[in-house]
Amino acid sequence: MKNSNINWIKQAPYDFYFDFIAKDADRYAILLKCIETQKLNSTVIPVEGNRHIFIFPLGQKTLRKANGSFPFSGSDPFLLCAHYDRAQGSPGANDNSIAVFQLINAAMIFTQKRISNWMIVFTDKEEITAGESLEEQGSYSLAEKLRLWGLERARIYNFDVCGAGNVFIFSTITEDILKHSDLPSINKVRNSVIQLRDHALATADKLRMEKIMLAPTPFSDDVGFLRAGLAAQTITLLPEEEAEKYSSILRTRPDFADLIISGKVKENHEYRHLPETWRSLNNASDVPSHLTPQFFELVVKFATGLVDIR
Numbered sequence: 001m002k003n004s005n006i007n008w009i010k011q012a013p014y015d016f017y018f019d020f021i022a023k024d025a026d027r028y029a030i031l032l033k034c035i036e037t038q039k040l041n042s043t044v045i046p047v048e049g050n051r052h053i054f055i056f057p058l059g060q061k062t063l064r065k066a067n068g069s070f071p072f073s074g075s076d077p078f079l080l081c082a083h084y085d086r087a088q089g090s091p092g093a094n095d096n097s098i099a100v101f102q103l104i105n106a107a108m109i110f111t112q113k114r115i116s117n118w119m120i121v122f123t124d125k126e127e128i129t130a131g132e133s134l135e136e137q138g139s140y141s142l143a144e145k146l147r148l149w150g151l152e153r154a155r156i157y158n159f160d161v162c163g164a165g166n167v168f169i170f171s172t173i174t175e176d177i178l179k180h181s182d183l184p185s186i187n188k189v190r191n192s193v194i195q196l197r198d199h200a201l202a203t204a205d206k207l208r209m210e211k212i213m214l215a216p217t218p219f220s221d222d223v224g225f226l227r228a229g230l231a232a233q234t235i236t237l238l239p240e241e242e243a244e245k246y247s248s249i250l251r252t253r254p255d256f257a258d259l260i261i262s263g264k265v266k267e268n269h270e271y272r273h274l275p276e277t278w279r280s281l282n283n284a285s286d287v288p289s290h291l292t293p294q295f296f297e298l299v300v301k302f303a304t305g306l307v308d309i310r
Helices: 014-020 027-037 093-113 138-148 173-178 186-206 221-227 240-252 256-262 293-308
Strands: 041-047 050-056 078-083 118-123 155-159 167-171 212-215 232-238
Touching (some): 014 093, 027 041, 027 050, 078 093, 078 293, 093 118, 093 293, 138 221, 155 186, 167 240, 173 232, 186 212, 212 240, 232 240
Antiparallel strands (some): 041 050
16 A cells, blocks of 8 residues: 555544445445444435435435425535446446545535535446446436436536546546537536636635646546536546656647547557556456555545635
């Protein structure tokens, strides 16, 4: 384990982490136990067979009322999300276990500081298998429900693969998809994406975080949200050396985003251009030894800053 001198694994909420990534772990049950241990205000909302776990500020009612109302309905809360499922056969050490615990940490801070304009959602079924469509991704059906609940203006930030490195990557993949999209609300969605990005950049600036990169990233929950007509900004991290190499590739290969969208990036001669961190995802290589726990706090700081920036 890199930087093993940092005793992060004994600190809440990360003390549940190794149970969470165990081979036969019931990740849903372990995650609920961790949330309960921290006395956070949570509920599970099933949507199309997927179990999404919501955390709300203390005092917010966690369940919909009979008349269909929902916390923050009609307003624009910050909705921070991270998927808690993992690809079959992968430990999921980085994809997407660490981001889940980082957002639990953020929820603990929000609760302690009595900040009230946020929700955290741990989404189910981000990982789709060969032959499944994006409409089967959990975030797609969740987005449709969010709209029905009056949350179409929620400011959605998606945290995925945030356990290795200290260079923040603000994904541009949704803009690249929108270039070829026939969404009826395309201009509204594009403007919302820009607003989310601008706020993320402003937050990083106020927090004096200088290692920021805008770049296309592999599909995440942002694409499911987008398919349903909602904007979401994905936040991920890369080690500096990998980020520099990827930046160089993007300068010489303006078509690279299209390769990611089309899936052609998985071809051997293109796949090698993806950062090593991303090549280790969804397989047995996604192990804890690749993590950099000395930078976990940066993500928590950024997540809380998005909501509580002053």
